[in-house]
Amino acid sequence: MTRKASMPSKDKPQAKARMAEIVREYGPFAGVNQVAGVTHDGQRVWAATGARLIAFDPDSGEQTRVLDCPCDAGTAFDGTHLYQIAEQRIDKIDPASGKVLASIPAPGHGNDSGMAWAEGSLWVGQHRDRKIHQIDPATGAILRTIESNRFVTGVTWVDGELWHGTWEGDESEIRRIDPDSGAVLERLEMPPGANVSGLESDGAGLFYCGGGGSGKVRAVRRPKAAVS
Numbered sequence: 001m002t003r004k005a006s007m008p009s010k011d012k013p014q015a016k017a018r019m020a021e022i023v024r025e026y027g028p029f030a031g032v033n034q035v036a037g038v039t040h041d042g043q044r045v046w047a048a049t050g051a052r053l054i055a056f057d058p059d060s061g062e063q064t065r066v067l068d069c070p071c072d073a074g075t076a077f078d079g080t081h082l083y084q085i086a087e088q089r090i091d092k093i094d095p096a097s098g099k100v101l102a103s104i105p106a107p108g109h110g111n112d113s114g115m116a117w118a119e120g121s122l123w124v125g126q127h128r129d130r131k132i133h134q135i136d137p138a139t140g141a142i143l144r145t146i147e148s149n150r151f152v153t154g155v156t157w158v159d160g161e162l163w164h165g166t167w168e169g170d171e172s173e174i175r176r177i178d179p180d181s182g183a184v185l186e187r188l189e190m191p192p193g194a195n196v197s198g199l200e201s202d203g204a205g206l207f208y209c210g211g212g213g214s215g216k217v218r219a220v221r222r223p224k225a226a227v228s
Helices: none
Strands: 017-019 022-026 038-040 045-048 050-056 063-071 075-077 082-086 089-093 100-105 112-118 121-126 131-135 142-147 155-158 161-168 171-177 184-189 198-201 206-210 217-221
Touching (some): 045 206, 082 112, 121 155, 161 198
Parallel strands (some): 017 184, 038 075, 038 198, 075 112
Antiparallel strands (some): 022 217, 045 050, 050 063, 089 100, 112 121, 155 161, 206 217
């Protein structure tokens, strides 16, 4: 059964924003003019660029892999497989061969944005609907819905914390929200022009952010107060 989290009230005070600390930029990569979803497999960062998934070494910045596949929105990694939003579906991909092993319908039916893996589920953002859905990775069934008060781009979980990217106009942030109420707990404001189209944590002190039409991926420092 779908469980819906409550909508954060516009009357409630929200966390004050602080400036995001961008520690490194990667790209633009050859032949890439758009970065949507991003994920981290423990060693490499993967970036969805429309028709190719590219992987690069976050230490050297060197591109190490390319998979030819439709990839126009969020990307996730479950420890073994990649998951990739492609139009109205989510493909489960073998990262070694690039073979699509299975597909499920995307909850937004083509209006999906970011994606993350956590607690055995996929968490999929719906951009203009300002929602994050927890879905069954085998069937695509929606298990619960969290509502935000901003457009949702990238989504990531780290140390039990739910973060998502926002991008409205030329304003972009990385936000930590309460996974039950959707209340905004922490805000990292990106500088003008550094928009967040995809989001993933490295499981430690960094977020990797897709940079939309810049063709870049940016590494942003995760606040020390949030690192356990």
